[in-house]
Amino acid sequence: MIVTNYAIKFRTAVFVFMAVLIAMGIMSYNTLPREGNPDITIPQVFVNIIYPGTAPEEMENLIAIPVEKRLNELGNVKTISAMAADSTVLFTVEYLAGVDVDTAIQRVKDKIDLARPDLPNDLDEPVVEGLNFSTDIPIMRFALSGDPNLERLKSTAEFLQDEIESISGVREARIAGTREREIRIEFDLPRLVAYNIPLMDVVALVAKENVTISAGMLEVDQNKVQVRVPGEFTLASDLRDIVVVQRENRPVYLRDIATITDTYKDLASLSRINGETAVSIEIFKRAGENSVKLIDEVKQYIDPDKLPKGIHITTVQDDSKDIRDMLAELENNIVSGFFLVIVVLLIFMGKRNSLFVGLAIPFSLMLSFTIMSLMGITMNMVVLFALILGVGMLVDNGIVIVENIYRLHCEGLSRTEAARRGAAEVAWPVATSTLTTLAAFSPLLFWPDIIGDFMGYIPKTLIITLTSSLFVALVINPAVCSVLIKKGHHNFDNSETEFHPFVRGYERILRGALRHRGLLVSISFLFLVLSAQLYGRFGKGVTLFVDVEPRSVQIEVRYPEGTAIEKTDDAVRHIEQAISGINDIEFVLANIGQGMGAAFGEGSSATYLGSLYIRFVDEGERTGSTSGVVQKFRDRIGKIPGAEITVKDLEEGPPQKPPVNIEISGDDLGQLSAIATEIKRSISHIPGLVDLRADYEDALPELQFIVDRKRAGVLGLDTETIGFFLRTA
Numbered sequence: 001m002i003v004t005n006y007a008i009k010f011r012t013a014v015f016v017f018m019a020v021l022i023a024m025g026i027m028s029y030n031t032l033p034r035e036g037n038p039d040i041t042i043p044q045v046f047v048n049i050i051y052p053g054t055a056p057e058e059m060e061n062l063i064a065i066p067v068e069k070r071l072n073e074l075g076n077v078k079t080i081s082a083m084a085a086d087s088t089v090l091f092t093v094e095y096l097a098g099v100d101v102d103t104a105i106q107r108v109k110d111k112i113d114l115a116r117p118d119l120p121n122d123l124d125e126p127v128v129e130g131l132n133f134s135t136d137i138p139i140m141r142f143a144l145s146g147d148p149n150l151e152r153l154k155s156t157a158e159f160l161q162d163e164i165e166s167i168s169g170v171r172e173a174r175i176a177g178t179r180e181r182e183i184r185i186e187f188d189l190p191r192l193v194a195y196n197i198p199l200m201d202v203v204a205l206v207a208k209e210n211v212t213i214s215a216g217m218l219e220v221d222q223n224k225v226q227v228r229v230p231g232e233f234t235l236a237s238d239l240r241d242i243v244v245v246q247r248e249n250r251p252v253y254l255r256d257i258a259t260i261t262d263t264y265k266d267l268a269s270l271s272r273i274n275g276e277t278a279v280s281i282e283i284f285k286r287a288g289e290n291s292v293k294l295i296d297e298v299k300q301y302i303d304p305d306k307l308p309k310g311i312h313i314t315t316v317q318d319d320s321k322d323i324r325d326m327l328a329e330l331e332n333n334i335v336s337g338f339f340l341v342i343v344v345l346l347i348f349m350g351k352r353n354s355l356f357v358g359l360a361i362p363f364s365l366m367l368s369f370t371i372m373s374l375m376g377i378t379m380n381m382v383v384l385f386a387l388i389l390g391v392g393m394l395v396d397n398g399i400v401i402v403e404n405i406y407r408l409h410c411e412g413l414s415r416t417e418a419a420r421r422g423a424a425e426v427a428w429p430v431a432t433s434t435l436t437t438l439a440a441f442s443p444l445l446f447w448p449d450i451i452g453d454f455m456g457y458i459p460k461t462l463i464i465t466l467t468s469s470l471f472v473a474l475v476i477n478p479a480v481c482s483v484l485i486k487k488g489h490h491n492f493d494n495s496e497t498e499f500h501p502f503v504r505g506y507e508r509i510l511r512g513a514l515r516h517r518g519l520l521v522s523i524s525f526l527f528l529v530l531s532a533q534l535y536g537r538f539g540k541g542v543t544l545f546v547d548v549e550p551r552s553v554q555i556e557v558r559y560p561e562g563t564a565i566e567k568t569d570d571a572v573r574h575i576e577q578a579i580s581g582i583n584d585i586e587f588v589l590a591n592i593g594q595g596m597g598a599a600f601g602e603g604s605s606a607t608y609l610g611s612l613y614i615r616f617v618d619e620g621e622r623t624g625s626t627s628g629v630v631q632k633f634r635d636r637i638g639k640i641p642g643a644e645i646t647v648k649d650l651e652e653g654p655p656q657k658p659p660v661n662i663e664i665s666g667d668d669l670g671q672l673s674a675i676a677t678e679i680k681r682s683i684s685h686i687p688g689l690v691d692l693r694a695d696y697e698d699a700l701p702e703l704q705f706i707v708d709r710k711r712a713g714v715l716g717l718d719t720e721t722i723g724f725f726l727r728t729a
Contacts, residue, residue: 001427007475008419014479025366028373034292036319038380039134040453041101045108047091048127055702059084066118070111086561097448101130135171138282139291139319140298143589145278146312153279154178156311160281163301169289174282177271179264183236191257195247200724202244209242236262267565268607269593273314275576295320316589326384333391337361341395352486353406360398360472367468382454386461393466397430397473405481419482427474434470438463549626550649557610558644565593565607571640572610578636584622584629589613646691
């Protein structure tokens with residue numbers, strides 16, 4: 001083969017290349033970014049629009065329909081869906097594969113701008129964003145607890161937030177489970193009437209005072225000075241002395257007509273870990289950053305010894321642990337595979353020649369790491385899985401070529417001639433064998449949608465590693481053998497070899513098979529048919545990702561919209577009590593009233609929602625099956641009146657839709673709800689179906705004030721003014 005002949009002819013250059021490859025491979029392996037999930041941006045754009053105090057029907061009419069009309073003008077769109085809830089509407093625009101998501105986001109923003117004239121004037125700016133599994137999913141979560149004073153936990157969390165966000169590579173450290181501070185003004189309506197002060201005038205005055213204005217530049221003594229008027233309020237006392245009006249030459253202050261307090265917004269969320277009040281922090285990384293390195297740096301700031309006395313820290317999620325485990329598995333496979341190959345070949349080919357084959361593993365991987373680094377592929381869970389899968393196949397090509405060179409050398413050919421002829425004789429069979437292996441994995445490259453983006457890393461990685469092993473077998477191995485190969489003590493053509501019982505036994509079986517080849521083919525075909533029949537009768541069906549023992553479980557509590565957070569908290573506490581005492585639980589993190597964010601369709605304040613994240617101890621410390629523990633959860637929790645309880649394993653791998661998903665469409669929401677309820681009742685008895693849920697929810701109970709326009713007009717009032725008074729009451 002031409003490439004082999006050149007490698008043997010210029011073997012000095014090959015040896016130099018090997019040295020360079022070692023350096024580049026080690027450097028590439030050490031610098032490849034480590035992360036849990038592949039850097040994949042799904043072809044979807046999420047639009048979340050919030051309009052506080054608006055019922056779902058009004059959200060649909062005022063916002064969803066006008067925006068949807070504009071979004072329908074977009075091209076290369078697969079589906080557009082909208083979900084209206086209390087105070088919020090979520091659009092999901094799913095594009096066809098191959099669309100640039102950044103461009104798609106900008107086009108969606110442009111369409112929303114075109115719909116602006118048809119939307120309410122006081123509408124907040126819509127949130128338009130995509131979702132990247134590498135940067136938009138936290139790489140680490142931890143919770144602070146131990147101090148019942150939420151304000152102290154919050155101040156500690158904010159200090160850690162500032163420290164962590166100073167780390168290069170950290171995109172955001174997000175705090176959850178705290179209450180937001182606010183300065184509250186509660187008006188004394190009788191005093192407003194007595195002073196004859198319109199409420200809207202006071203609100204407008206406070207808004208005008210709460211500003212910071214840049215007044216340009218001023219030249220003083222030939223020096224330019226920036227002029228600024230700071231006026232934003234930071235303390236409640238700043239508002240008390242605002243002069244509202246003059247009455248009888250006396251100023252009326254804001255404190256005279258209102259009570260001003262520095263407080264917190266109404267309770268909208270709670271967090272607990274193992275029953276203690278908690279504040280959690282989620283760490284998000286930038287694209288292309290090394291998750292393991294970042295998490296190690298974060299751990300330096302969250303050292304328990306550096307925290308205030310009485311505050312404990314619990315690591316809820318740590319992606320670096322899983323990545324390190326898989327890297328250790330890969331390195332263990334490389335080392336053990338190398339030595340096992342050496343031991344096996346040592347018996348047949350001698351210690352020097354066995355090393356030539358063993359070189360295929362490290363050099364193939366060095367070349368693979370270099371190529372992966374140049375292609376921008378990160379060391380994520382899917383890539384690591386593919387590398388572990390491919391390590392066992394790296395020596396196949398080398399074994400065939402080195403053994404053939406060794407055989408020819410034992411027959412009397414020189415090292416150079418044996419290397420040239422030995423590689424040429426088996427080059428095409430070896431190349432064809434590699435190509436057939438790659439062909440078996442190549443269909444994964446054409447898998448569509450998000451799961452295809454995930455699974456595509458397997459064939460990409462295997463193509464790189466197996467092609468690298470073919471290169472090593474055709475270039476490096478012949479060049480090394482042409483200089484260093486040595487005749488062994490065994491000649492496999494000699495029937496006196498000490499391994500003859502095995503060879504002669506195999507030869508006897510082979511001769512019998514060749515004499516009765518028709519019978520052998522018939523029996524093989526019969527086994528094929530019988531296997532298919534047995535699987536069809538006794539098989540467990542087909543699943544893409546096999547069920548494994550869960551490492552963590554999430555229990556969701558969902559009440560009807562409008563449920564008070566106290567009631568949701570009672571249900572969550574009931575579940576915490578029900579599962580207490582069960583073995584193999586490391587911790588229980590409870591969140592009450594926190595929505596899932598814009599990308600998941602929940603509003604910013606969802607007091608009717610609660611969830612419990614349950615982490616099991618490591619596999620070696622468990623006393624039994626975690627699947628059995630999950631079933632025990634269901635049995636102990638039972639049913640809670642008015643609440644919908646869902647117990648689900650947290651899945652590994654790419655996100656998947658529910659195995660069974662039934663969609664019902666129509667114009668009459670009441671009829672759709674009735675049909676969904678009937679279907680849910682009808683299929684609930686099917687074995688294996690659990691946690692059935694319909695995504696339609698009744699709107700909040702509504703109290704309507706119908707304005708008598710004639711009487712309001714006589715009094716100098718309009719609908720907007722009356723509505724404003726009701727909102728501020």
